[in-house]
Every structure is written in structure tokens, then in C-alpha cells.
Amino acid sequence: MYARLSRTIPAVLVVAVASCAAPAKEEPAAPPPITQQSVEESVQATVAALNAGDAAKVGQSFTDDAVFINARGKYDSAAGITAFWTEALKTPGAGKDLKLEIVKWGASGDMAYSVSRFTGGVTAPTGYVVAVSQRQPDGSMKTVAQVSIPDPPVKK
Numbered sequence: 540m541y542a543r544l545s546r547t548i549p550a551v552l553v554v555a556v557a558s559c560a561a562p563a564k565e566e567p568a569a570p571p572p573i574t575q576q577s578v579e580e581s582v583q584a585t586v587a588a589l590n591a592g593d594a595a596k597v598g599q600s601f602t603d604d605a606v607f608i609n610a611r612g613k614y615d616s617a618a619g620i621t622a623f624w625t626e627a628l629k630t631p632g633a634g635k636d637l638k639l640e641i642v643k644w645g646a647s648g649d650m651a652y653s654v655s656r657f658t659g660g661v662t663a664p665t666g667y668v669v670a671v672s673q674r675q676p677d678g679s680m681k682t683v684a685q686v687s688i689p690d691p692p693v694k695k
Contacts, residue, residue: 573646573674578653581672581680586639589661594624602673602681609662609687624661633661639668649674650683663689 581600588596598621601607607614607623614623627633636659643654655668666689672680 570649570674570678573649573651573680575641575644577680578644578646578651578672579641581682582639582641582653582655582670585682586637589624589628589637590635592628592633592635594621594628597621597624600682601685602683605681605683605685607682607685607687610689611662627661630661635659637661651680657687660687660689662687665690 585597585600588594588600598617601617601620603617605615605617605620607620611623611627614620637657638659639655639657641653641655645652651672651674653668653670653672655670656665657668658665660666666687668685668687670685671683673683675681
């Protein structure tokens with residue numbers, strides 16, 4: 540009988556310990572890679588907000604600690620950028636014909652960049668925009684840094 544117990548007790552202990560062990564933690568699935576389409580959608584959503592004259596929505600497309608630089612100055616934070624666009628969009632017709640076309644883009648992890656050609660700009664008629672965006676926890680893209688570079692004036 541002692542021999543039978545000596546074989547049974549370790550087996551019962553193994554089963555008991557195994558059943559009490561914490562379940563293995565599953566790693567969350569990695570988010571899908573950032574695509575050209577997701578970058579394009581983010582850019583075009585900001586263009587649509589500018590064309591609609593919605594400075595608040597433009598500001599929401601930037602992270603809280605974003606920086607925006609253009610010919611008029613440097614603006615820090617989403618609130619500062621919203622304030623800039625609130626004033627800039629008061630100009631009659633401002634933002635109504637803005638178009639942006641991405642000419643180069645790339646992504647790594649949760650960060651993306653884009654270089655876009657703009658026409659019908661609010662602060663300059665034509666130029667380029669270089670933007671760095673970051674995927675947010677909800678999957679959306681927000682701009683972390685943006686520089687708007689107007690074309691030089693045409694020499695006559």
C-alpha cells in the first residue's frame with residue numbers, strides 16, 4: 540500500500556499544482572502596419588477640415604505636444620495650432636481650395652512621415668508640407684510635427 544501511495548501522491552500534486560498555476564498570458568496582437576492609405580486618409584481628413592473652415596477639427600489632428608512651423612511662425616501644442624488656424628481661417632476664402640498630394644511617405648512601427656505638395660494654401664498659394672505622424676492607441680493617426688514650406692515667389 541505504501542508503494543501505491545508513493546506513486547499516487549506525486550501524481551496528484553502535479554495535477555493540483557498545474558491546475559492552480561496562472562494561465563499563460565497572451566501577448567496582445569501587434570497592430571497592423573501603417574499603410575499608405577492610412578497616411579493618405581489622415582492627411583485628407585485634415586485638408587477636409589481646413590476646407591470646411593473647422594479649426595477645432597484641424598487641431599484635433601495633432602498630438603497635444605505637437606509642433607507646427609510655417610511662414611508665419613512656430614506653434615506648439617494642439618491648442619496653439621488650433622489658435623493659429625482659428626485666426627488664419629478668418630481670411631475670406633482661406634482653405635476653400637486647399638489640395639494636398641502625397642509625393643513621398645514611409646512608416647516604421649507606430650510612426651509615419653509624408654511629404655506632400657499643396658496648392659490653394661491658406662498661408663501661401665503653393666508649397667510643400669513635411670509631416671511626422673504617430674498612431675494613437677485607438678488606431679488613428681495624429682501629427683506630431685509638421686513644417687509647411689511655401690514655394691519662393693516667382694521672379695519677374
